[in-house]
Amino acid sequence: MSSTLRFRNAAAITMDVPCPQANTVLVEGNRIVWVGDEKDAPHTRADRVIDCAGATLLPGLSDAHIHLLAYAASLLHMDCSRRTVSSITDLHRLIGSQAQTTPAGQWLRGVGYDEFHLAEKRHPTRYDLDPAAPRHPVRLDHRSSHACVLSSLGLREVGITADTPDPVDGVIVRDDSGEPTGLLLEMNSYVSQRMPQQNQNILHQSVDKASRQLLAWGITSLQDATPGNGLEQWKTLLRLTQAGAIRQRLTFMPGIHHLQQFTADGLTHNMGGSTMTIGPTKLVATLTTGALHPPEGEIRRLVHEAHQAGSPVAVHAVEHEVVMTVTRVLKEASAGSRISPHRDRIEHCSEATPDVLEQLTDSGITVVTQPGFLYESGERYHAEVPAELQPWLYPLNALRQAGVPLAAGSDAPVASPNPWQGLYAAVTRRDSSGLALHPEQSISIEEALALWTSGAAYAAGQEQTWGMLRSGMLADLVLLDRDVTRAPPEELLTCPVAMTIMGGDVVWEA
Numbered sequence: 001m002s003s004t005l006r007f008r009n010a011a012a013i014t015m016d017v018p019c020p021q022a023n024t025v026l027v028e029g030n031r032i033v034w035v036g037d038e039k040d041a042p043h044t045r046a047d048r049v050i051d052c053a054g055a056t057l058l059p060g061l062s063d064a065h066i067h068l069l070a071y072a073a074s075l076l077h078m079d080c081s082r083r084t085v086s087s088i089t090d091l092h093r094l095i096g097s098q099a100q101t102t103p104a105g106q107w108l109r110g111v112g113y114d115e116f117h118l119a120e121k122r123h124p125t126r127y128d129l130d131p132a133a134p135r136h137p138v139r140l141d142h143r144s145s146h147a148c149v150l151s152s153l154g155l156r157e158v159g160i161t162a163d164t165p166d167p168v169d170g171v172i173v174r175d176d177s178g179e180p181t182g183l184l185l186e187m188n189s190y191v192s193q194r195m196p197q198q199n200q201n202i203l204h205q206s207v208d209k210a211s212r213q214l215l216a217w218g219i220t221s222l223q224d225a226t227p228g229n230g231l232e233q234w235k236t237l238l239r240l241t242q243a244g245a246i247r248q249r250l251t252f253m254p255g256i257h258h259l260q261q262f263t264a265d266g267l268t269h270n271m272g273g274s275t276m277t278i279g280p281t282k283l284v285a286t287l288t289t290g291a292l293h294p295p296e297g298e299i300r301r302l303v304h305e306a307h308q309a310g311s312p313v314a315v316h317a318v319e320h321e322v323v324m325t326v327t328r329v330l331k332e333a334s335a336g337s338r339i340s341p342h343r344d345r346i347e348h349c350s351e352a353t354p355d356v357l358e359q360l361t362d363s364g365i366t367v368v369t370q371p372g373f374l375y376e377s378g379e380r381y382h383a384e385v386p387a388e389l390q391p392w393l394y395p396l397n398a399l400r401q402a403g404v405p406l407a408a409g410s411d412a413p414v415a416s417p418n419p420w421q422g423l424y425a426a427v428t429r430r431d432s433s434g435l436a437l438h439p440e441q442s443i444s445i446e447e448a449l450a451l452w453t454s455g456a457a458y459a460a461g462q463e464q465t466w467g468m469l470r471s472g473m474l475a476d477l478v479l480l481d482r483d484v485t486r487a488p489p490e491e492l493l494t495c496p497v498a499m500t501i502m503g504g505d506v507v508w509e510a
């Protein structure tokens with residue numbers, strides 16, 4: 001017996017073109033069966049009638065760019081973000097107290113430090129960490145996940161000495177005598193591979209906790225964009241999903257360097273069910289080491305390899321130069337492709353200047369943006385990004401006007417996965433201190449919500465399955481406690497979720 005739900009008196013935003021608004025939604029089993037005006041609704045019996053009292057009803061939210069296992073692991077580590085740490089002295093104190101309750105020799109890990117928000121305005125070094133924990137290897141991850149600092153014991157544990165050459169895509173920062181300072185750029189996975197594995201039971205518990213928190217924020221689907229995603233991560237996430245620790249639907253993006261293994265195992269793009277699906281293939285293009293890595297020819301080859309395997313790509317590109325190159329490569333690849341155009345994505349596309357916007361127009365490329373970065377780092381952007389570039393940082397309005405398909409993700413653990421901070425920043429351009437960064441680039445609340453619903457579904461290739469309130473789609477919905485189209489935007493920060501429904505089941509209630 002499948003159960004039935006009837007939502008009435010809703011201010012529903014359906015994200016559907018022919019029926020943008022509705023006050024009644026009927027759910028039967030795991031599907032939406034009717035959306036429209038109450039006076040036209042069929043008079044079927046419902047197991048539960050939910051009076052929305054004029055509050056917003058929406059499709060469930062999707063985080064289109066998250067690193068779920070890393071986010072869950074981050075919940076187990078010391079919080080070194082600006083919330084708890086404002087100087088290297090604070091770091092010292094935090095590490096010292098953690099060392100007192102941790103057996104000697106065991107790793108101490110902290111996440112989220114940001115040199116911009118440290119009083120000393122610099123990265124910590126091994127010499128800062130060593131006195132706080134002389135008998136423990138220490139690793140602190142930078143807020144961006146693109147750098148980390150190891151203590152002297154930490155460096156020894158992972159085998160980094162003055163004689164270790166820089167890996168091709170990373171940098172061992174050294175002092176004048178060639179000694180590593182402890183700061184490592186783009187080497188987080190290099191270091192992780194040389195550290196003991198995370199205890200699986202503890203990881204399970206933290207994934208469970210993370211997933212429950214995400215449901216409370218109204219998130220019913222996740223798109224995992226981890227570049228290191230291989231068969232091992234697929235199996236881990238599948239196991240956690242089957243065990244009920246991950247409740248959200250999951251689009252898993254294989255890392256490009258693992259794609260062949262997936263193909264060999266018969267796991268190709270769009271395979272899997274509605275709970276876990278293979279999404280686009282993830283590639284990273286960066287400028288961290290000073291030059292474009294991988295070089296343009298190699299990016300072209302990798303994109304071709306993914307397309308040949310039947311997979312669209314999701315390419316990490318932040319800086320202007322990288323975004324321009326990646327856009328050009330993707331446009332050329334789709335022009336040369338005989339099969340239907342690929343649904344390629346650019347992840348971040350942070351510096352979207354007018355020439356980038358011109359390239360993107362009519363390209364069909366989706367941009368997966370992170371408005372939450374504006375909320376967390378607005379102050380930093382204001383201080384550090386050249387003034388002429390600031391209007392083009394995550395320019396949501398300009399991207400929208402250029403007709404670029406848009407979706408939003410948090411990039412957690414780089415930023416908080418709380419979508420309400422991102423929604424607030426998308427409509428106000430304000431950061432957590434209230435500072436606004438080019439408000440002309442803001443978008444309306446309805447447009448912003450589309451980034452986390454219909455836009456995210458399109459980015460995942462799931463727009464026929466979820467992301468709208470439409471008859472036949474999966475019944476993933478969020479009921480808010482107010483009409484957010486009428487409330488002041490500051491109220492978004494209160495996370496106004498009253499109820500989260502997945503596949504017709506009420507999975508969270510305030």
Ligand SMILES: [Zn+2]
Pocket residue numbers: 065066067225411
């Ligand atoms: Zn990311």
